[in-house]
Amino acid sequence: MPLTKLSVNVNAIAQLRNRRDLPWPSVTGLSAIALDAGAYGITVHPRPDERHIRRSDVTKLTAMLRADWPGREFNIEGYPTEEFLSLCETARPDQVTLVPDDPAQATSDHGWDTIAHRELLSEATARIHGFGARVSIFVDADPAMATGAAAHGADRVEFYTGPYGHTFDAAGKAAELDKLKVSAEAARDAGLAINAGHDLTLDNLPALKAAVPFIAEVSIGHALTADALIYGMAETIRRYRAACGEAV
Numbered sequence: 417m418p419l420t421k422l423s424v425n426v427n428a429i430a431q432l433r434n435r436r437d438l439p440w441p442s443v444t445g446l447s448a449i450a451l452d453a454g455a456y457g458i459t460v461h462p463r464p465d466e467r468h469i470r471r472s473d474v475t476k477l478t479a480m481l482r483a484d485w486p487g488r489e490f491n492i493e494g495y496p497t498e499e500f501l502s503l504c505e506t507a508r509p510d511q512v513t514l515v516p517d518d519p520a521q522a523t524s525d526h527g528w529d530t531i532a533h534r535e536l537l538s539e540a541t542a543r544i545h546g547f548g549a550r551v552s553i554f555v556d557a558d559p560a561m562a563t564g565a566a567a568h569g570a571d572r573v574e575f576y577t578g579p580y581g582h583t584f585d586a587a588g589k590a591a592e593l594d595k596l597k598v599s600a601e602a603a604r605d606a607g608l609a610i611n612a613g614h615d616l617t618l619d620n621l622p623a624l625k626a627a628v629p630f631i632a633e634v635s636i637g638h639a640l641t642a643d644a645l646i647y648g649m650a651e652t653i654r655r656y657r658a659a660c661g662e663a664v
């Protein structure tokens with residue numbers, strides 16, 4: 417079965433740290449434990465109010481990944497404002513994921529309309545490619561939105577898995593999985609690689625992986641951080657890698 421790589425979103429760790437403006441829990445320290453335990457990469461989703469990830473976290477993570485973890489992936493997610501794009505231009509991550517957030521949103525809750533926002537997404541994609549990063553576009557499980565991303569020159573789509581994660585009855589879950597499977601197949605046929613994320617958990621990841629075995633990468637933060645409080649970060653990473661289908 418193809419490998420699905422795990423990227424650890426450290427937003428929730430930063431949010432806990434920011435409660436007291438003290439240096440703990442350490443975003444770089446816990447990222448290092450996650451990488452040491454075999455996580456493929458680190459994801460951050462800085463928001464304009466810096467309520468969790470700060471610009472200084474991006475700088476420190478960039479330096480740490482370059483110095484200590486060459487070959488691992490840094491993924492920065494966000495809305496393509498000038499401020500966001502220049503932050504990415506300075507950090508030069510491996511991947512930039514474009515997300516259609518409103519700054520007032522509590523969290524991401526939908527993907528792009530890749531047809532209506534063709535100009536914005538094409539321009540942002542070209543600029544990001546110009547500094548050497550891969551581009552992933554956050555989309556709902558809708559084949560038209562997924563294939564629309566290919567027209568902008570994107571390399572990947574990240575499927576918004578919130579509706580799957582928030583559905584707990586078996587019939588509803590099967591319906592959400594079917595949408596993800598059909599959309600992922602359409603994206604793959606359009607030449608895109610597939611990422612997925614939002615409210616993925618140890619419980620719901622195996623069925624997603626079974627339905628869409630060719631997912632290249634999942635980015636997981638909220639549930640993974642909650643699990644790390646119970647199991648510790650290193651053991652949590654081992655469990656998520658196993659749920660991704662890795663032999664650990």
Ligand SMILES: CC(=O)[C@@H](O)[C@H](O)COP(=O)(O)O
Nearest residue numbers: 427461493515523524613614
């Ligand atoms: C795009 C996505 O689903 C995640 O990046 C998620 O939005 C994390 O953001 P928060 O940590 O602000 O909820």
Ligand SMILES: NCC(=O)COP(=O)(O)O
Nearest residue numbers: 425613614615635637638
């Ligand atoms: N791109 C999704 C992500 O990074 C993590 O989302 P969540 O697990 O915090 O919901």
